[in-house]
Amino acid sequence: MVEENFIPKKYTNSIENGSFTWSSPSNIALVKYWGKKEHQIPENPSISFTLNHCKTTTKVGFSKKEDADNFSFDIFLDNEKKDDFKPKIETFFKRIEIYLPFLKAYHFKIETSNTFPHSSGIASSASGMSALALCLMSVEKELLQDVSEENFTKKASFLARLGSGSACRSLEGDLVVWGSHEAIEGSSDLFGVKYPYQVHPNFKNYQDTILLVDKGEKQVSSTIGHNLMHGHPFAQERFKQANKNLSDMISILKDGDLDKFIALVESEALTLHAMMMTSMPYFILMKPNTLKIINKIWTYREVSGSKVCFTLDAGANVHMLYPENEAENIQEFIKSELVTYCQKDEYINDKIGFGAKLL
Template sequence: MTAENFIPKKYPNSVENGSYTWTSPSNIALVKYWGKKANQIPENPSISFTLNNCKTTTTLSFSKKESDNYFSFEVFLDGEKKDDFKPKIETFFNRVEIYLPFLKSYHFKIETSNTFPHSSGIASSASGMSALALCLMSVEKKLINDVSEENFIQKASFLARLGSGSACRSLEGDLVVWGKHDKIDGSSDLFGVKYPFEVHKNFKNYQDTILLVDKGEKQVSSTVGHNLMHGHPFAQERFNQAEKNLSDIILILKNGDLDKFIALVESEALTLHSMMMTSMPYFILMKPNTLEIINKIWAYRNSTGSKVCFTLDAGANVHVLYPENEAAQVLEFIQNELVTFCQKGEYINDKIGFGAKLL
């Protein structure tokens, strides 16, 4: 399949106005994607857990306008007009216009809200762009009528990727792969696909408590960080490592080997941040309290035999991952020993989810 497959033929229907609301979750990568080619194509494949509670709700209202020479839209976050979001949306519209040729025919009102802090290392761009892509696909479905559920989700994932790479992994769950991989039939650089293989009961309803170490804006955006992989001295070795880790995690997920899962996931998190620290210019998104939490998790695991582990996204916050059967003990550990390292003592209890929903 190529990108040209997503260019629609002439729309048979006409729609004057309407409104759609989608809620779409964030996701947390187990094997990370860091570095991309042109057109939001990943340098390496990735796999993520879809989250349940960390999500974006977006309402897209649209009305036909007289001129179709320009994009017309306004953006609101939590009811407040956000003109500083407009350049990113305009870039997105420019990228996807060829696949959604109705975009200049309407004025759009985009109203969005998150259940978690924006731009703090929880992938708000993933949930936000996937929710917007789904709303736009709902408009196109009205213009076409005959769209299968599979094609709807596939194109929405394709569009979401053009807004934010990891957004293509947020539409379904509970595990999603993005990026072509030899061992995963149907995998693609163009969109995310549901993980197709057997998953051991150990990984069902897996828990993710997100410790909010720093809720502020990141000093270096993910877009800038991805671009710094061009010419990075360790980039190719990193891409090879990710390919191997995705092969390895297939067997881990099938066999339920929690020790190997822990080793792979924590290594992936630290490798992601090591790429940041060895780029030019170099930068660090972890905070002192990020390291304090990691060391506390290691000490707790060594002393108790717990299967708790951590992962990190592109930020300071720590995702504490653990099996459902350890929830009571791990939450007690978090409250007793880790909350003190969170900004204002704040954290979010989350778990594996199963994707976006039309409201």
């Protein structure tokens, strides 16, 4: 499939106004994507767990305009108008206009809210852009009237990718692959696909507790970070490593080998941050308390035999991943030894979820 496949045929219906509301989750990558080509194409494939509670709810109201010369929209976060978000949405609309040619015909009121802190290392752009893409696809579905569920989801993922790369992994659950990989049928650089192969019961209802080490704005945006992979001395080897790790993950998910899962997931997290620390300019997103938590997890695992592990996004917060049957013990561990390293003692208990919902 190529980009031209997402350009719609002539609209058969007209609609004056209306609104749609979608809830879309964040996701946490197990094999990370870091580095992209033009048009939001990833340099390497990735796979992520879809989360359940960390999500964005977006309502898009729309009304027909007299002219269709420019994009027209207002955006609100938690009922507060956010004009500083407008440049990003404007860029997104410009990227997707060829695929959604109705965009200039309407004025949009975009109202969004998160269940987690914005810009804190939890993938708010992933959940936010996927929710927005789904709302816009709902408008197009009214205009076309013959969009299948499969094509609806595929195009929404395609559009979400053009707003934020990882957003294309937030529409479905519980495991989603983005990026072409020879061993994964149907995988594509253009959109995310639901992981198509057997998953061992060990990974059913997997838990994710997010320790909020730093809830402030990231010091370096993901866009800048991805761009620093151009000319990075270790980039090509990293891309090869990610492809191999995804191949290995297929076997791990099938066999349920939690020790191999732990080793791969933690290595991926540290490699992601190693690439940041060795780019030019270089930067460190982990905080001292991030490292303290990691070492506490390693000690706890060695002493208790637990199968808990950590992973990181491009930020300071720590995602603790663990089987459902360890939930009670892990919560005790967090309260007794880890919460002190969290900003304002805050953390979020989440688990693997099943994707976006129309509300």
